[in-house]
Amino acid sequence: xxxxxxxxxxxxxxxxxxxxxxxxxxxxxxxxxxxxxxxxxxxxxxxxxxxxxxxxxxxxxxxxxxxxxxxxxxxxxxxxxxxxxxxxxxxxxxxxxxxxxxxxxxxxxxxxxxxxxxxxxxxxxxxxxxxxxxxxxxxxxxxxxxxxxxxxxxxxxxxxxxxxxxxxxxxxxxxxxxxxxxxxxxxxxxxxxxxxxxxxxxxxxxxxxxxxxxxxxxxxxxxxxxxxxxxxxxxxxxxxxxxxxxxxxxxxxxxxxxxxxxxxxxxxxxx
Amino acid sequence: xxxxxxxxxxxxxxxxxxxxxxxxxxxxxxxxxxxxxxxxxxxxxxxxxxxxxxxxxxxxxxxxxxxxxxxxxxxxxxxxxxxxxxxxxxxxxxxxxxxxxxxxxxxxxx
Numbered sequence: 001x002x003x004x005x006x007x008x009x010x011x012x013x014x015x016x017x018x019x020x021x022x023x024x025x026x027x028x029x030x031x032x033x034x035x036x037x038x039x040x041x042x043x044x045x046x047x048x049x050x051x052x053x054x055x056x057x058x059x060x061x062x063x064x065x066x067x068x069x070x071x072x073x074x075x076x077x078x079x080x081x082x083x084x085x086x087x088x089x090x091x092x093x094x095x096x097x098x099x100x101x102x103x104x105x106x107x108x109x110x111x112x113x114x115x116x117x118x119x120x121x122x123x124x125x126x127x128x129x130x131x132x133x134x135x136x137x138x139x140x141x142x143x144x145x146x147x148x149x150x151x152x153x154x155x156x157x158x159x160x161x162x163x164x165x166x167x168x169x170x171x172x173x174x175x176x177x178x179x180x181x182x183x184x185x186x187x188x189x190x191x192x193x194x195x196x197x198x199x200x201x202x203x204x205x206x207x208x209x210x211x212x213x214x215x216x217x218x219x220x221x222x223x224x225x226x227x228x229x230x231x232x233x234x235x236x237x238x239x240x241x242x243x244x245x246x247x248x249x250x251x252x253x254x255x256x257x258x259x260x261x262x263x264x265x266x267x268x269x270x271x
Numbered sequence: 272x273x274x275x276x277x278x279x280x281x282x283x284x285x286x287x288x289x290x291x292x293x294x295x296x297x298x299x300x301x302x303x304x305x306x307x308x309x310x311x312x313x314x315x316x317x318x319x320x321x322x323x324x325x326x327x328x329x330x331x332x333x334x335x336x337x338x339x340x341x342x343x344x345x346x347x348x349x350x351x352x353x354x355x356x357x358x359x360x361x362x363x364x365x366x367x368x369x370x371x372x373x374x375x376x377x378x379x380x381x
Contacts, residue, residue, distance in 0.1 A: 034377070035319035036377060036380075038318060038319055043275070046273055051325035052274055055273075055325060056278075057277060058277075058328070059311065060281035061307070062304065062308065062311060063278045063281020063282040064282075064285040065285070065300055065303060065304045066304050067281065067282045067284070068290060068300065069300050069304050071286065072292070073301075083347075084352075
């Protein structure tokens with residue numbers, strides 16, 4: 001790196017210009033000219049000498065490099081001029097960061113899956129609850145029901161049919177697998193009771209009048225023979241001079257409802 | 272005068288043309304530029320001293336650039352590239368300052 005030893009033929013005046021005080025007198029090279037004059041002479045007028053051209057060429061290269069370097073430093077990313085070990089470190093950091101973020105993503109995805117599962121389970125439980133509620137509602141008579149079954153019509157012109165015979169009929173039907181029963185718009189459930197009112201029959205305290213129309217949901221092939229067996233319900237009714245007609249139907253609608261009643265004392269013991 | 276014009280033309284060309292620097296040369300460009308700056312200041316001082324010889328300037332310019340790049344290359348191979356290039360920049364900076372001081376004395380007589 002010998003930049004300023006530009007006087008090979010002449011004795012170089014010592015080491016690179018010390019910073020100490022030195023008279024700004026005319027230098028040994030140009031005895032009659034000062035540096036300032038030489039500078040002025042070099043700058044103006046422009047002379048097309050070999051030295052000027054060579055220096056211009058080198059300075060052109062320098063300016064080019066300077067501009068490129070300044071540009072690439074100022075406008076490209078910080079990574080461009082970074083050294084190898086810095087790049088390796090940055091890469092390591094990025095790898096670690098990626099790994100951490102991926103772990104986090106995995107965790108969050110697991111969490112999401114878990115939550116989805118649990119919400120699925122909750123939904124399933126809710127569905128089962130609704131289903132159960134409907135089944136129980138049919139049993140308790142709080143919801144309407146429909147399905148195949150039979151219609152039994154009892155006409156009793158002489159008023160011989162009493163509540164016990166209707167109760168027998170209900171029990172026969174239940175034994176044959178009846179699932180929902182209503183008589184003349186009164187739903188018959190487990191707690192229903194029959195009583196004789198003056199000249200008529202009451203179910204759960206509601207008087208019903210003739211003809212008694214039973215709407216029964218169940219398997220028709222079971223229900224009808226159960227009523228028709230010898231010594232069964234129909235024969236008994238006919239003995240009292242009442243007429244009973246059974247009609248099978250693919251769709252019976254039991255739409256009489258009973259209010260849901262909260263038990264006062266009994267509580268569920270299942271958890 | 273023509274030399275100054277050459278410098279200006281180089282800067283303008285570098286800014287306008289945006290030449291793509293090959294990746295191999297890229298790490299050595301900054302240090303080469305600093306070395307070239309040192310050579311230029313040395314040349315200016317020699318001119319003011321009246322001892323300027325263009326051949327010497329060319330040789331010193333090129334050798335400065337080559338040696339600076341070589342040092343950085345060697346440093347990179349040895350694993351001390353960062354420190355070594357810092358050292359080169361410091362040395363060149365000191366030389367630029369001392370040359371600038373000499374130039375100042377010529378120009379301002381102070």
